[in-house]
Amino acid sequence: MNKSLVEASVQASPLTTCKRELHSINQDNGHHSWSVLKHLYQRDLDTLGTRYACLLLNISDHSHDKFHRHKHIWNRANFKVAVDGSANYLFKRHILHEADVISGDFDSIDAKLIERLQSPRKALKQAPVAGKKDGEQTPSVPKMPQLVETPCQKETDFTKAIRVVQGFKPDIQYFFALYHSDGSRLDHIFGIVNTLHIIKKDIFLLNVQSNTLSWLLQSGNHTILKPQGQELCSLVPFTGPTEVRTQGLRYNLHTTSTMSFGGMISTSNFCHNQKDRILVDTNRELLWSIDIEDQNKQSHQRV
Numbered sequence: 191m192n193k194s195l196v197e198a199s200v201q202a203s204p205l206t207t208c209k210r211e212l213h214s215i216n217q218d219n220g221h222h223s224w225s226v227l228k229h230l231y232q233r234d235l236d237t238l239g240t241r242y243a244c245l246l247l248n249i250s251d252h253s254h255d256k257f258h259r260h261k262h263i264w265n266r267a268n269f270k271v272a273v274d275g276s277a278n279y280l281f282k283r284h285i286l287h288e289a290d291v292i293s294g295d296f297d298s299i300d301a302k303l304i305e306r307l308q309s310p311r312k313a314l315k316q317a318p319v320a321g322k323k324d325g326e327q328t329p330s331v332p333k334m335p336q337l338v339e340t341p342c343q344k345e346t347d348f349t350k351a352i353r354v355v356q357g358f359k360p361d362i363q364y365f366f367a368l369y370h371s372d373g374s375r376l377d378h379i380f381g382i383v384n385t386l387h388i389i390k391k392d393i394f395l396l397n398v399q400s401n402t403l404s405w406l407l408q409s410g411n412h413t414i415l416k417p418q419g420q421e422l423c424s425l426v427p428f429t430g431p432t433e434v435r436t437q438g439l440r441y442n443l444h445t446t447s448t449m450s451f452g453g454m455i456s457t458s459n460f461c462h463n464q465k466d467r468i469l470v471d472t473n474r475e476l477l478w479s480i481d482i483e484d485q486n487k488q489s490h491q492r493v
Contacts, residue, residue, distance in 0.1 A: 211240060212364055213392050222412040226394060227403070230482065231417060236266035242364035243269040243355045246276035246289075247348055247382070248298075249398070253370035254279070256398040263366050263396070264288070269359045272335065273351045274298040289335040293354045294347040296339055307337050349385045352393070365393040372399055383477060387428065404479040412470040414478070420463040422481040425449070425456040425470070432474040438465040 212226040229235055235242065244267035249257050264270060265288075272280055272289040275298030280286040296304060340350035348367065355362055371379060386393055386406040395404040425434060425443065431450040434443045440460040449455050461468060461480070470476070 212238065212242075212394075220410055222407070222410060224405075224412065224414045226405070227414070227416040227480070227482065230263075230403070233262050235263065240363045241268040241359070241361055242366060243267055243271065243359065243362045245271045245273055245348070245351050245355070245365065245367045246280075247273050247367055247369035248378075249276045249368060249370060250279050251282065253398055254283075256370060256401075257368060259401075260368060260396060260398055263368065267366070269355055269362060271351050271355060273347050277303060277335075287334060291338050291354060291358065292335050293338040293340055293351045295341050295343070304337065307334055345388075346381045346385060348382055349388055352385065352389045352391070363392065365391060366396060367393060368396050368398055370399050371397050383428065386477070387475065401482050402479050403482050404477055407470060407472060407476045407478050409473050409475065410471075412468075412472075414468040414470065414480075416461065416466060416468065416480070418464055418466050419461060421461045423459050423461055423468075424477075424479045425459070426477045426479075427451070427455065427474055428477060429475050432472060432476060434473075434476065435471040437469040438462050438467060 212224070212229060214223050215221070216223070229238065244264045246257075246264070270289045270291075272286070272292045274292075274294030274296060277286060277289070277292045277299050280289060281300075281303055292299070292307070338354050340347065340354065342350065352365060355365065367382070369382065373379075382395060383404075386395070390408075393405060396402070397404075420440075423439070425436070427434075427449050428451075431448045431453075433445040433448055434456075435445055436443045438461060440462060441456070443449070443456055447454055470478070
């Protein structure tokens with residue numbers, strides 16, 4: 191941490207470095223600027239000059255209403271992946287054709303669905319022909335997603351799915367992973383977080399149950415742009431004792447208080463109500479999370 195937060199924020203103004211990117215890095219001082227929150231609230235991901243993939247990790251009928259609130263992220267993605275059992279949900283909703291790929295070890299996907307997709311003749315039967323009248327030609331059948339089985343058990347389906355995307359679309363810049371978690375499987379959460387540490391890319395995790403957005407901050411200075419609001423947030427280190435300084439939080443962190451498991455971690459913190467950006471200076475990787483539910487409600491009211 192060579193520069194103070196104030197100095198870094200002046201030299202790397204997010205208004206000039208972020209432009210239409212979700213994440214930009216100032217080439218002079220390495221300062222990171224994040225505008226992903228503002229673009230999510232404005233629902234303008236498709237107008238960015240970037241390409242992103244969307245992965246559905248465990249979306250099911252139980253999470254339909256929650257997922258539907260964020261389906262615009264899926265709809266506007268340049269590449270779409272249904273990870274294992276999420277394909278069951280897409281099939282039941284007659285939107286399986288929207289996925290480009292179904293990947294995983296296939297321990298959760300319906301075996302009959304795999305059989306359909308492996309047989310082109312049977313796969314055609316899954317396409318609905320809604321609204322067809324007598325005398326009309328049958329609509330063209332949507333293209334079905336490609337099956338990519340990833341049986342290796344040394345990595346999670348999520349980690350392997352990111353690698354699948356990179357193989358198909360190496361120009362993808364960002365990844366949005368939508369998942370549903372009520373906290374009942376803590377091991378799954380740790381597996382998801384571990385993927386962020388394995389794949390050193392801009393991967394944004396959205397828990398559709400809690401409307402919490404999370405991503406990994408690398409060591410260095412960061413400016414996180416956001417609308418003004420008192421969102422619940424947290425900063426959690428996973429790789430060892432971490433020195434952190436922040437501005438814009440109710441409970442700001444200082445380097446005199448090192449964070450680590452077995453010591454202090456910053457959970458149940460809040461963004462300052464009148465601040466439109468959070469400044470973070472860290473010497474190690476941090477998992478940053480922020481609750482976006484209230485802001486989404488305000489956004490809908492403004493539309």
